[in-house]
Amino acid sequence: MQLIQNNSVVPKDIERPYPNWFENRRKQSLLEFESLPFPQRKNEKWRFSSLEKIKWDGYSSKVQVSPFDIEKLSSFFPFENSFGAIVYGNNDLLFYTPIPEKLQKLGIIFSPLNEALALYPNLLREHLFKETLCMGSEKFEALHRSKTESGAVLYVPKNIEIQEFLELGFWITEPFAAIYPHILIVLEEGSKAKIQLNFRSLNPRGGLSCSAIESYLGRSSFLELVCVQQWADEVNSFMFSSSTVGQDAQCTSLYVNVGGSYNRFEGKTHLSGAGASAEILSATIAKNSQEFDQRTLQIHSAPYTTSDLLFKNVLFDSAKTIFSGMIDVSAEAQKTDAYQSNRNLILGENAEADSLPGLEIMADDVRCTHGATTGGIAKEELFYSQQRGIPKAVFEKLYSIGFLSECIQRIKNPQVVDRLLDFLDTSLQI
Amino acid sequence: MQSVKETHKEDVININSLVEDFFYDVNYTYDAGVGLNEKTIDYICDIKNDPDWIRAFRKRALQIFLQKPLPVHWASKELEKIDFDKIRYYLAYDKKAQRSWDEVPAEIKKTFERLGIPEQERKFLAGVEAQFDSESAYSNIKESLSKQGVIFVGSTEGLHKYPEIFRKWFAKVIPPADNKFAALNSAVFSGGSFIYVPPGVKVQQPLQAYFRINAESFGQFERTLIIADEGSEVTYMEGCTAPRFETSTLHSAVVELVALPGAKIQYITVQNWSSNVFNLVTKRAIAMEEAEVRWLDCNIGSRLTMKYPGVILKGRKARGEVLSIALANTGQHQDTGAKMYHAADETSSNIISKSISIGSGRASYRGLVSIPDHLRNCKNNTECDALLINSTSRTDTYPAITVMGNRNATQHEASVSKISAEQLFYMQQRGLPEDEAMSLSVNGFINDLVREFPMEYSVELKRLIDLEMEGSVG
Numbered sequence: 001m002q003l004i005q006n007n008s009v010v011p012k013d014i015e016r017p018y019p020n021w022f023e024n025r026r027k028q029s030l031l032e033f034e035s036l037p038f039p040q041r042k043n044e045k046w047r048f049s050s051l052e053k054i055k056w057d058g059y060s061s062k063v064q065v066s067p068f069d070i071e072k073l074s075s076f077f078p079f080e081n082s083f084g085a086i087v088y089g090n091n092d093l094l095f096y097t098p099i100p101e102k103l104q105k106l107g108i109i110f111s112p113l114n115e116a117l118a119l120y121p122n123l124l125r126e127h128l129f130k131e132t133l134c135m136g137s138e139k140f141e142a143l144h145r146s147k148t149e150s151g152a153v154l155y156v157p158k159n160i161e162i163q164e165f166l167e168l169g170f171w172i173t174e175p176f177a178a179i180y181p182h183i184l185i186v187l188e189e190g191s192k193a194k195i196q197l198n199f200r201s202l203n204p205r206g207g208l209s210c211s212a213i214e215s216y217l218g219r220s221s222f223l224e225l226v227c228v229q230q231w232a233d234e235v236n237s238f239m240f241s242s243s244t245v246g247q248d249a250q251c252t253s254l255y256v257n258v259g260g261s262y263n264r265f266e267g268k269t270h271l272s273g274a275g276a277s278a279e280i281l282s283a284t285i286a287k288n289s290q291e292f293d294q295r296t297l298q299i300h301s302a303p304y305t306t307s308d309l310l311f312k313n314v315l316f317d318s319a320k321t322i323f324s325g326m327i328d329v330s331a332e333a334q335k336t337d338a339y340q341s342n343r344n345l346i347l348g349e350n351a352e353a354d355s356l357p358g359l360e361i362m363a364d365d366v367r368c369t370h371g372a373t374t375g376g377i378a379k380e381e382l383f384y385s386q387q388r389g390i391p392k393a394v395f396e397k398l399y400s401i402g403f404l405s406e407c408i409q410r411i412k413n414p415q416v417v418d419r420l421l422d423f424l425d426t427s428l429q430i
Numbered sequence: 431m432q433s434v435k436e437t438h439k440e441d442v443i444n445i446n447s448l449v450e451d452f453f454y455d456v457n458y459t460y461d462a463g464v465g466l467n468e469k470t471i472d473y474i475c476d477i478k479n480d481p482d483w484i485r486a487f488r489k490r491a492l493q494i495f496l497q498k499p500l501p502v503h504w505a506s507k508e509l510e511k512i513d514f515d516k517i518r519y520y521l522a523y524d525k526k527a528q529r530s531w532d533e534v535p536a537e538i539k540k541t542f543e544r545l546g547i548p549e550q551e552r553k554f555l556a557g558v559e560a561q562f563d564s565e566s567a568y569s570n571i572k573e574s575l576s577k578q579g580v581i582f583v584g585s586t587e588g589l590h591k592y593p594e595i596f597r598k599w600f601a602k603v604i605p606p607a608d609n610k611f612a613a614l615n616s617a618v619f620s621g622g623s624f625i626y627v628p629p630g631v632k633v634q635q636p637l638q639a640y641f642r643i644n645a646e647s648f649g650q651f652e653r654t655l656i657i658a659d660e661g662s663e664v665t666y667m668e669g670c671t672a673p674r675f676e677t678s679t680l681h682s683a684v685v686e687l688v689a690l691p692g693a694k695i696q697y698i699t700v701q702n703w704s705s706n707v708f709n710l711v712t713k714r715a716i717a718m719e720e721a722e723v724r725w726l727d728c729n730i731g732s733r734l735t736m737k738y739p740g741v742i743l744k745g746r747k748a749r750g751e752v753l754s755i756a757l758a759n760t761g762q763h764q765d766t767g768a769k770m771y772h773a774a775d776e777t778s779s780n781i782i783s784k785s786i787s788i789g790s791g792r793a794s795y796r797g798l799v800s801i802p803d804h805l806r807n808c809k810n811n812t813e814c815d816a817l818l819i820n821s822t823s824r825t826d827t828y829p830a831i832t833v834m835g836n837r838n839a840t841q842h843e844a845s846v847s848k849i850s851a852e853q854l855f856y857m858q859q860r861g862l863p864e865d866e867a868m869s870l871s872v873n874g875f876i877n878d879l880v881r882e883f884p885m886e887y888s889v890e891l892k893r894l895i896d897l898e899m900e901g902s903v904g
Contacts, residue, residue: 358826
């Protein structure tokens with residue numbers, strides 16, 4: 001398949017204005033952003049967060065990508081093998097490979113956000129911004145809504161299956177660029193889709209990302225979502241993820257994180273239909289003084305629902321991770337089976353791991369458990385490896401990959417697994 | 431033949447309904463009146479003949495109490511229902527504890543006789559203190575221990591008679607500014623125990639305090655300070671009851687434990703408050719090198735309990751442990767947990783918490799474990815298990831674990847479940863009615879913790895749990 005540069009079906013001149021409801025929502029969100037206070041550490045939802053690390057000033061959402069950088073970015077993606085891909089540089093759509101025509105004819109929509117706003121107003125009006133997380137970042141969620149214009153929409157009609165991974169890329173090309181991508185996924189009854197998101201930097205310094213992933217899974221549908229974050233060192237990143245999983249639907253999401261300075265992830269998984277199930281996975285490598293602030297919420301509001309969360313972090317140097325998770329089981333959600341696990345491997349003498357796994361259970365006939373462990377490599381194991389001539393740094397790298405691979409291996413696609421393990425290997429270069 | 435349940439019912443009725451939920455009218459000699467201000471503090475100080483530094487301490491604490499907001503951003507909104515202006519902060523028949531039961535005023539003695547305290551003392555205790563509202567009515571310790579230098583008196587007596595030991599540690603583990611209720615206690619504290627165990631002395635039998643709230647709209651603010659000197663050992667047990675009143679009652683104690691190098695302190699609490707008591711207690715220990723502190727905590731009853739016993743592991747190889755059982759019935763919230771602050775190398779801590787929620791009761795575990803990065807080889811293990819009995823029961827778990835550095839380790843596990851249907855079926859197949867099967871299962875759930883309590887307490891605990899379980903089936 002050929003690489004198509006900015007092949008949006010919507011001509012440039014009709015991209016604006018956006019529909020009234022969308023513009024109104026953005027204006028209303030801007031007012032919300034301005035009226036809401038900045039978070040404070042004494043707020044339980046910001047407990048342990050290093051707010052002073054977040055740099056807010058000096059960003060612009062209007063930073064254009066230079067032709068030179070566009071050329072550079074094109075070399076990063078193997079578009080010839082791509083099944084469908086959308087790539088943004090800052091907030092500009094750079095590359096767009098539509099899905100094959102035969103799939104388009106089946107009613108599948110995979111398009112940039114602005115195109116979808118123009119072509120599928122009813123679909124977007126029904127779903128876009130429907131869910132807000134309210135997990136502490138209300139102010140920044142409002143900021144996201146008020147500024148978003150990049151992003152993508154994936155819609156799969158009833159009983160249609162997409163076998164291949166669709167790809168989305170979001171690049172920050174300048175240290176003062178701010179991006180606000182929004183990814184909306186709607187799967188109708190019995191449909192299946194896989195999607196991979198890549199967040200990366202072209203410059204080695206900063207930027208601001210305030211992104212959101214909103215997914216709705218209809219009855220018996222299936223979604224596999226892989227999100228790889230590889231920001232430059234000084235990027236501040238907020239990601240809001242919301243999944244509503246309907247009856248007998250299955251959702252697997254994996255977040256692999258290695259970059260950024262302060263990274264806050266807020267993820268809500270709502271098991272809203274009987275028999276719904278979700279796997280929420282995260283593998284993070286935290287180095288230097290990076291901070292990964294992870295907040296999750298597993299809501300069970302229907303019977304016979306299952307959720308399994310596994311967040312694994314490897315911490316080097318003086319990095320910090322915060323995991324605050326909650327399993328919330330309502331009185332109606334009998335026969336719930338929920339699990340939540342946070343495992344931290346500390347390899348840095350000054351690293352810090354904070355774990356706040358939580359349960360709020362209102363139904364009695366349930367099985368809900370959580371676990372959290374934090375520790376380093378046992379002296380005996382290190383001794384054993386050194387006895388066999390493996391240098392400490394190499395052993396730590398191998399150990400870390402082994403530790404994180406438990407999350408990666410849960411993805412069913414061997415090629416994706418291999419690619420992610422290679423990615424971890426590269427990220428842990430000695 | 432009488433069924434197991436019927437036998438239990440008889441015992442239970444004897445233990446609880448008739449034994450604890452009663453009160454006798456007492457003509458109090460001392461009453462600070464309703465509400466809290468500097469005059470209340472002066473009244474308490476005058477009656478107790480407090481030294482000037484305590485008067486100043488109380489007044490400073492009052493200012494902190496007035497300034498500090500209620501912790502409602504994370505705690506139960508129920509706290510807002512406490513009307514501090516309607517509480518009586520000091521109420522006593524006599525301000526002096528008697529050394530013999532015969533000298534205890536008849537009105538008060540009959541309360542403790544009905545609760546069985548004198549018999550317990552004769553049977554298996556090394557010393558007893560019985561507090562009635564604000565003051566100790568009785569305080570005694572075995573002569574042999576007294577000769578070895580063990581001190582076991584009320585906190586006022588400790589303050590007056592042993593100021594050099596008392597002042598050194600008083601409010602050092604829990605300063606008044608620690609939280610609003612510690613400040614309140616520091617302002618109006620009265621009663622509680624002061625224990626000092628000299629170096630190397632091992633107190634074989636437990637010392638016991640019994641706290642009884644008898645009056646309506648009353649606040650009990652006992653203050654306990656236990657110091658186990660180098661290499662000594664002591665076990666302290668406290669029991670608490672109050673009758674049911676129309677209005678709410680406040681119990682806000684502060685308990686400070688100091689385990690000096692190599693010492694061992696075991697602090698056992700069995701609380702069976704009536705359902706109108708707000709039980710808001712601050713309990714913390716400091717453990718020096720190779721010292722060990724164990725909190726064994728059983729919370730039954732009360733409208734809201736907020737209690738998180740903690741240990742500051744300050745000396746190398748110090749060890750802290752919290753084993754707790756909470757039972758929340760309809761209209762109750764047991765917000766309990768544990769805090770472990772590791773502050774020295776090779777310290778270890780263990781938390782095991784089990785809760786049972788019955789009816790629309792709510793049990794919460796709230797925990798804190800902290801290990802800073804300069805420490806080496808520190809370990810923590812936390813296990814929380816919650817059992818839900820009815821479809822309207824609720825449970826929560828809110829731990830916070832901070833580990834810094836790569837040479838320390840923690841593990842935390844929590845689970846929530848109901849009683850296994852297979853287990854119930856198995857027992858019913860063998861002829862046990864459902865409620866008895868349920869009761870047995872609950873006792874099985876907490877059995878490994880109950881065994882840690884002294885036998886006399888563990889028997890009573892099981893009976894209390896049976897009582898709370900009554901009517902929970904269906």
